[in-house]
Amino acid sequence: MMSPEQNDLITRIGPGTKCGALMRHYWHPVALADELPDARPAKAVRLLGQDFVLFRDERGRHGLLDRDCPHRGTDLAYGRLENGGLRCLFHGWLFDVDGKCLETPAEPEGSVLCQRVRQRAYPVVVKNGIVFAFVGEGQPPAFPDFDCFLAPTSHAFAFKGLIECNWLQALEVGIDPAHASYLHRFYEDEDTGAAYGRQFRAASSDSDIPMTRLLREFTRPRIDVEATDYGLRLFALRRLDERHTHVRVTNLVFPYAFVIPMSAEMTITQWHVPIDDTSCYWYAIFTSFGQPVDHAAMREQRLKLYQLPDYRPRLGRHNDYGYNVAEQASQTFTGMGFDINVHDQWAIESQGRIQDRTREHLGTTDKAIVAYRRMLLSAIGLVANGDKPPMWLDAARATRLRGPIAIDGMGPTEGWQSYWKDVDTRRRGNSSWAANTVPPLVA
Template sequence: MISQQLNDRITRIAPGTPAGAVLRQYWQPAALVDELAHGPLVPVNLLGERLVLRQGAQGLELATRVASPDEAPTHYPASDAIMIDPEGPVYPTETRAGLIFAYLGAGDPPPFPAFDCFRAPDTHVFAFKGLWECNWLQALEIGIDPAHASFLHRFLEDEDPADSYGKQFRDKAGATDIPMTRLLREYPRPEIKVDETDYGLKITALRHMENGHTHVRVTNQIFPEAICIPMSREMTITQWHVPVDDRTCYWVTVFTSFDKPVNKDLMRTQRLKEHRLPDYAPLKNRRNDYHYDPAEQASLTYTGMGLDINVHDQWAVEGMGAIQDRTQEHLGRSDVAIIRYRRMLRRMMDAVEQGDLSALPMHNAGAAAIKGPLSNDAIAETADWQASSRAADHARRAACPWDATV
């Protein structure tokens, strides 16, 4: 458990806060490129600021918009109702992987690393987002907990992977015929290893099986608030947890394919069945009990909330309250990545307060050379799981139609 003072310090992100100052030192996903179709002025709510995406003299930029004092943080006015504050700050943007990133910090923005989602051609990436009614930190922390998938995302039946395009945990594990859903269900207590890297944290979950074999799942925390995880053998997910304000955030995801071009129409249709426009709020939410079905819970899923794992995560993180009360928590062995991340965040908040930006991950010229990261599932001989995991990743990259070498 931690003090209320420390909980406030690591969760609050408004201008002038320690955590907000760290987040403002990085490019933040502000909008989907798809949102440009909504009008010439696209409202954006980001890091406690009310902004608008517009075409400026140097290209797209984020200007400050006038908002009423009682405007809800998730209010998105129509384009013709937006008023721009001429005295407010204007922020630069960059378009990458179907997303428009903005830099809200002072000084020059850091370089983009050569992550797979930024190196892949447009044909092999698809971006989407969804609104969660909770603080950004608890949204991130569920993504760096490898053990939760065996419980929260427990499926009691295993569907044919051929029918599961665009769905996480519905593939087969590694090169075996074991469905991921079965593997997660039968081996629920992974050994978890965490290594600090030049981009954040590498998280390895080892599910030791029979006959001297281990399932190796490598995921990553990309500082300050992103994760990179395997979706299937051919696809990874890079997902940011972007604060709207202290009590609301977006998950913003880029799906990256190492194999065939992404079927964007199918993936967009799948996700728009679960979300409304223009705010990308989920149709399943606390106001309708996330469509909880006790009959489904008895026979098909752990939560009884459908097959979309985003809904499971949403229920879990929103159920903690808008800002999780960490003064009463008791972290255990499976929370090792969460513990390591909080320590890293606290170090970086201290560094920014002391003016030492060189301490921040990916905040120097060398960041552009960072590639990957490795993020995959593999079945390996227990005695040689590290080499087998790397070999599986290299084999996928070698067959990739775009340059995915590391």
Template sequence: MTAEENERLTRVGPGTPGGEVLRRYWQPAALAEELDAHPVVPVTLLGERLVLFRDDAGDLGLVQRSCPHRGVDLSYGRCEDGGLRCPFHGWLFDRLGRCLERPAEADGAGLGDRRVARAYPCLVRAGIVWAYLGPGDPPRFPHLDCFEAPGTHGFAFKGLWECNWLQALEVGIDPAHASYLHRFETDAAEARYGEQFRAAGAAETTMPMTRLLREYARPRIQVEQTPYGLRLKAIRDAGEHGVHVRVTNQIFPNAIAIPMSPTMGITQWHVPVDDTRCYWYSIFTSYAEPVDQDRMRAQRIAECTLPDYAPRRNAATRYGFDAEEQRLETYTGMGQDINVHDQWAVESPGPIADRTRELLGRTDIGIVTFRRLFKDAMRAIEGNEDVPSPPPGDGSDAAAIDCLLPAGADVEGWRERAAARRAAAWTDVPA
């Protein structure tokens, strides 16, 4: 890859090729719960400094953070009288960016229907506030299981990573790394961590994923294009246990869907704050029992600092690295939280990875294929053409699952398992 190509892929501000692709899709802007304590929250998204607020009618607004009058920070504003009021001179702006009042002026009147503040549409789905920063009307909101599940069966959270969004995304479309980066030398878990890579590899076996990944560390990886983006299959021939198939998805442009356990999945967006920082937004979706949201929130809050959701383990603390743990317990020596492992992997190459120095292998096929799709989308926008839009349907094309099939079975047997899991989900939840 050339340096110019890397720049095009990674820069996200207004007018940049990559930023213009990301702006054509709904993007997470904040957790809905961030508005619980105070109805005004500063947001930086795709390099734009914005402010999110809930007006006194309960409607959400997302507008530029600098007041159009004199440029002060509207995240210190007052929610009142149908909008957000600037503390400097009392100018009042609504969620459409119109100035409703200028109380210090002679007549106190606003500026009519002129939209003097940059404003973007937003909505709430699955515990996240979503925003559309692109031109024209927003695209169809994607049909994914994380949005179809009842509120009792999902949990959303986020975390800040000090790196460009692309290297954060690429760790999620690299199935081979799980056998190394997330390798555990024992199969007993600390109770405070989730089930991923600790649960049984599939409902048909008691073999933990830790052992399966450890003992069968050279998967065959297949990648295919889908209506949502890419499907990645990591296939491990597990001897007498059968064939393990792990299906993950890249949901274009900046999300992934991965299995967490036989009954839970994670859908995760990697959202640029700016060129050198990003948030991961994860929605945990249960296909069986309701999610213990308080427990999951407490687990994640313990690992970060508010209000930025910055991880306590970071480069300054060397990610909690312990050489003795690395020798005896984990491949990384960075604890049992796999999120920390991923954080190290994406932050340590630097804020923007130098891809001109990469030596890619066959296991990087998902990364290579995604980059091609993203380059195609950039060229489409530059040629005034459409980019791929989320397809209609029930989201089954984006299913993520672990399953163990009989030796010699068709690896596409995962489809039947995924369909059965989804058919049985949420049937006893009141409408």
């Protein structure tokens, strides 16, 4: 169990907090590129308890500025996009993507006030449909050569969703392999031909067993965790018999992302981005090693589940997550429909806006959560002492981090340790784009 002070230390990320100081050493997703339409490419964003305005100027450059105008504090998110920048509606002050004040038109002729004014601006980059920003001090770290960043746009799809609770409990569901046999249990197996774009629906690779049946019938996975340069690698092993073991390899990428398999040819890289202490967004890049992603189909699937403009789930706390007693009795373990995102949303939001970890009792299947919390506490301590935390990458180190490998498949009970690496090698070798990349380095 944790003390209240420890729980606050690892969950609160606003300005002036120790975990917030750690988080400001990294790039963070702040919007989908789709959220900046040509009609008005600007929007308010909130990250780590701070308010910003994100925009794209006429030259296609992205900028992220503090949201309050440095003149009188009015809201720049409503500003006009013109003349190379974002213009405040109150007195017409104009700022470019670097925060430089270009004009103060209400001032007297010949005024040099704008030369002495600057709005705080932050570095911004776009990676496969997600806009990332760095809101810390000094130089930002480099991006690792992960598959989700190296894949061509034709083979990557980005989306997001709002979660109304603390970022840490949202992350921890992704490094808990045991819950899938319960929270995502379906009592009837679906046609795997309709599995595209949906987790736990296809047959397990290298077998004809539907994932729904595998999770339902083999409920006690052996879970192993090992430290890596990027965070943690997780193994969930479901032994079917003396010859066959289902092997699922997932990853925790510090500070708050995970990489998991979606199907035999697709992986998901998902970040859990703190809006503030009591809400967060998940952002995901779906990366295909096989055929190009059907962007229209993937987007249509998800827009049935999430409402624009806030990407708020249609089923949630406000309508009891669609809970249905009759369905729970005969179709699903939860009675909350067939979308596993709804199940996860319930699990993490029902813990409260910020989970009270002083009341929890962890088991052996929580070993990845224990390992991550230790890593998080250590990183907070490093930053407090003036050192760089894990996964703060310079350019040289960034090129050495690849993958991470994420697979699930039916492997041998003896020799599963090499099986998952061989699966990844074959997948890359058959890929139109990954075959040209250097394979990940694995222990």
